[in-house]
Amino acid sequence: RESRATPPNRGSTTTILDKFRLDGKVAVVTGANRGLGRSIATALAEAGACVGLAARSVASLETQAATLAEAGYLHATARCDVTDPESIQAAVVSIEEDLGPIDIWVNNAGITYWGPTLDADPQAGWHHVLDTNAGGVFNCSQVVGRKMAERGAGTIVNVGSISGLIVNKPQWQAAYNASKAAVHHLTRSLAVELAPAGVRVNALAPGYIATDMVSDMFETPEYKEEWIDRVPLRRAADPAEISSAAVFLASDAASFMTGSVLVVDGGYTLT
Numbered sequence: 148r149e150s151r152a153t154p155p156n157r158g159s160t161t162t163i164l165d166k167f168r169l170d171g172k173v174a175v176v177t178g179a180n181r182g183l184g185r186s187i188a189t190a191l192a193e194a195g196a197c198v199g200l201a202a203r204s205v206a207s208l209e210t211q212a213a214t215l216a217e218a219g220y221l222h223a224t225a226r227c228d229v230t231d232p233e234s235i236q237a238a239v240v241s242i243e244e245d246l247g248p249i250d251i252w253v254n255n256a257g258i259t260y261w262g263p264t265l266d267a268d269p270q271a272g273w274h275h276v277l278d279t280n281a282g283g284v285f286n287c288s289q290v291v292g293r294k295m296a297e298r299g300a301g302t303i304v305n306v307g308s309i310s311g312l313i314v315n316k317p318q319w320q321a322a323y324n325a326s327k328a329a330v331h332h333l334t335r336s337l338a339v340e341l342a343p344a345g346v347r348v349n350a351l352a353p354g355y356i357a358t359d360m361v362s363d364m365f366e367t368p369e370y371k372e373e374w375i376d377r378v379p380l381r382r383a384a385d386p387a388e389i390s391s392a393a394v395f396l397a398s399d400a401a402s403f404m405t406g407s408v409l410v411v412d413g414g415y416t417l418t
């Protein structure tokens with residue numbers, strides 16, 4: 148049997164794998180200091196992009212920046228609160244000065260709120276969640292989308308959630324669910340608006356990922372077990388298993404995808 152290492156087309160200049168590479172691209176991730184954002188930033192760098200790490204506090208990016216520097220990856224850091232358009236604008240200017248025009252923007256930053264809707268404080272249990280998760284995607288997409296549209300190229304990847312597709316059990320995440328449904332539909336709307344300008348917009352809908360966000364909610368080991376039991380693959384995702392999908396959506400391998408919501412959930416939404 149012929150070895151996979153010596154395919155018949157060996158010697159051709161480009162292969163399908165090249166389409167997944169992001170060499171020469173500038174990619175920015177919000178909430179890049181921890182959890183999924185940190186993992187996506189690393190994956191984008193490994194795929195060849197120069198990465199702009201954006202976070203509410205630049206100090207929180209120190210270890211991530213040091214890790215990228217040690218590996219020889221070109222990167223920049225910037226303060227960026229996604230609820231504050233001025234800080235987004237300043238982050239974009241600073242990253243573009245350091246790395247060049249932004250080709251890829253990943254709207255990753257997000258928060259959750261956990262509790263019965265009827266008891267929720269409207270500010271913490273609704274406005275803050277909607278302003279951060281959906282408002283943050285709007286704010287960043289507006290600033291970066293204008294630049295991409297002017298240049299006639301670029302791609303935005305939004306981090307949605309299975310919670311934007313189904314009402315997760317146990318309930319008590321109404322604001323989060325609504326905010327992620329808004330992210331999905333904002334993705335579709337922006338995709339249609341920006342397609343004529345050559346800009347693609349897609350979303351990821353991850354299932355459970357082992358990050359602070361869910362560990363905060365798994366109050367007891369039994370509770371965690373009950374939750375994980377509902378995942379056909381019987382585990383939470385490692386952040387790297389979601390980051391690879393983010394790289395795919397950002398790359399030319401997804402050049403005919405726009406307005407898609409890519410579910411990466413270990414089968415959770417099937418049952």
Ligand code: NDP
Binds near residue numbers: 204227230361
């Ligand atoms: P974490 O709680 O580990 O990280 C959240 C990140 O968002 C942090 O970097 C945080 O910054 C940042 N952030 C929060 N608010 C703001 C803001 N106003 N401006 C800028 N950054 C902000 O969560 P995850 O890594 O798990 O979550 C990342 C994304 O993935 C979120 O959008 C989340 O909804 C989504 N997701 C997560 C799932 C999971 O199971 N974990 C499942 C599906 C989707 P700081 O450190 O300053 O607080």
